Amino acid sequence: MTVTGSKGRRARLRAETTAEIKKVALALMASGGPDAITLRAIAREMGMTANAIYGYFATRDDLVTTLINDVYTALADAVDAAWEAAPATDPAIRITAWATAFRTWAVVNPQGFRLIYGDPVPGYHAPEGGPAPDAARRVCTGLTALAAAAWPHTQHLYEDSAFGWSDFDQGLLDKVRPAFPDLPPAAVALALRIWGHLHGLVSLEVYGHMHTQTTNPEKLFEEELVQLVQMLGVPRRS
């Protein structure tokens, strides 16, 4: 170990270069969309040859996969932080905070949102199981926390739910059930449905489809949240 805390100069330089490649790639994405992530453009920006990048990422898809992971993790961090920052005693505020953070992140990082949820980049094919199932599951777990917070008030609506544990992916359940042992399958289904609601509105907005219809997508989203909280039966000020 050295003063830099690394395992030698070589490894440190390598890590720095890797970080710079990702940084430049993200900058290109932010300015020109996911399509702008080309090896040659990154190399140009770094004063290198495109092929030099192959020393760090086996292929362009590998790089993109890494980026998706990073960006997805940033999103998960953002919504988790908003959740934690809101008072645990007031589910309505917490839920609203989570969802607002979700939309805000997407609107601020539209290219990141596209990278995660869209066709990321020309010809990109995700590796088996998707590029970021982990971050995806973090988001889903956050959503389940949301549903769990509301569940005492809302479960009466789902008493004849047909959902069983077998309707869900085992990987998701492995994360969700330990965290919320008392939650029934119907609540997980509710969480996924809420995800769909929020994702739909945000996605239409980010991809510019809402813009052709409403001049105020933010207002629409806020209305959605009001109705969501109301639908969940969560008391508005506790």
Added chain:
Amino acid sequence: MTVTGSKGRRARLRAETTAEIKKVALALMASGGPDAITLRAIAREMGMTANAIYGYFATRDDLVTTLINDVYTALADAVDAAWEAAPATDPAIRITAWATAFRTWAVVNPQGFRLIYGDPVPGYHAPEGGPAPDAARRVCTGLTALAAAAWPHTQHLYEDSAFGWSDFDQGLLDKVRPAFPDLPPAAVALALRIWGHLHGLVSLEVYGHMHTQTTNPEKLFEEELVQLVQMLGVPRRS
């Protein structure tokens, strides 16, 4: 006029070639995704040179824009047909039919869905106002019909809505208000929110994000519809 009903052999051949280009492009899209729509591939398939296509479409984006229009129109046709086919006397069934047709179309034509709602194709930039605002508005009008059918039962939930006509795009209102003169702004907002709900669930499914969470996205969507009808307060069998 001739027996073929065309304006001359030349024009007919031209129309046929145009149609073939689009047909081949759609076939390529269906098999390889929107990315597979390349002029050279189309030309190869047709036994032509890539440049020959420039006689029919000024640029590749032009072709893609036309395709989006066609595909979007097909989607609009599908949901409209489902709406019309369902009994006008039962809003619950009509709404369910519309939404089911929406998801079914998307699941059957995932590449078409991506073409319409995703980053269509590498480097594609939609012309001003989007490529298919017309078809988009047809879908929105259908959604508004949905909201209108439910409105008598559900308006009591939105009596203190803050929405005004200025919150919506004029082009949308021009189509919607004549068709539903008595509908308030709050109902249009509801329609857009419902669009978001459905789009989100379908979009997550089509893009493979649901697959990592649930083994049964169809069931989830059906649950959504049950809850949607319930939320709207529409009587279930009239």
Added chain:
DNA sequence: CAATTTACTTCACAGCGTATAGTTTCTTCA
């Protein structure tokens, strides 16, 4: 100091959109 590993460059290839120029074929009109 010599051997090896690592980082990077150079060259090459195929595929992409598309601009320009040239060629062939069809339509039209005197």
Added chain:
DNA sequence: TGAAGAAACTATACGCTGTGAAGTAAATTG
């Protein structure tokens, strides 16, 4: 019928992309 013109299409070329193979220079290691 034959010449003029338009239309359809091809050929060539340029710059962009990802990526493979081979070569080079520097750092590390024995």
